Amino acid sequence: MTIQEFIKKCSSLDSPIGDLANDILGDKNFPLSKSEKEVVEYLDFETKRGGTNSTFQEFLAEYRKRNNKTLKFILNYLKTNNIKSLEDANQKGIAMPYVETCGNIIKIPVGNNFPETVMNDLRELEAMNEKWEEISDGKKVQSHMLSNPNINDGMNISFCCQKMQFEFLLSLVD
Known part of the structure; x- marks a missing residue:
């Protein structure tokens, strides 16, 4: 479509x-x-x-x-694993706090099942839902639904996101 x-x-x-x-x-x-x-x-x-x-x-x-096949994959993973909050993601080992400007590192395991369009898909998703998030020193950092997405370890779709961005991502789960 x-x-x-x-x-x-x-x-x-x-x-x-x-x-x-x-x-x-x-x-x-x-x-x-x-x-x-x-x-x-x-x-x-x-x-x-x-x-x-x-x-x-x-x-x-x-x-x-x-x-976007990669977004479908990510949302399906979150749904299948009953991840309904950032706290759930932390407990299940797919999220961990990182530097404040990045927020959290999220790693969605894919093994060898990367969608064939993953690189183009990640570029599309990185540009979505741009928001400014205030950090502890009063400055604001730019955050996206998926910031700096990559597949650099070959086993995970990895990206940074602030809590509000992860909540937006979760709001897309059916």
Whole structure:
């Protein structure tokens, strides 16, 4: 499903995501014939400007759940292992506190079952749900749903995330 098809599908929903989809369909400047990356960048910019970026992030996450095999894999792992909080993830050994600017290191074991699209998928996911998190010295650090995702040890999908980002990820589990 393309992002344009997903927008049309969502336009029938009676929800903030449906309202956003209808606003997008009514946008005379919407880059309908552009690439997915250009569409996402346009919508991210416009919704930040218009104050609806949190709704856009939910919309984008729902779209990625349908098309991003690595996100499906991660969400399935969290569901299968009954991980409902960062504390659960710590107890089950897939999360551990790291430097404050990073938050926690999360390692989702995959063995040799990496989705074939893992590298492109991780790039898409890293750019999602950008938030600023205040740390103990009063400074703010930029956090994403998955910050600095990688597969460097060949056995895990590893990424950093703040607690609020992990909670957003968990909110996507069906």
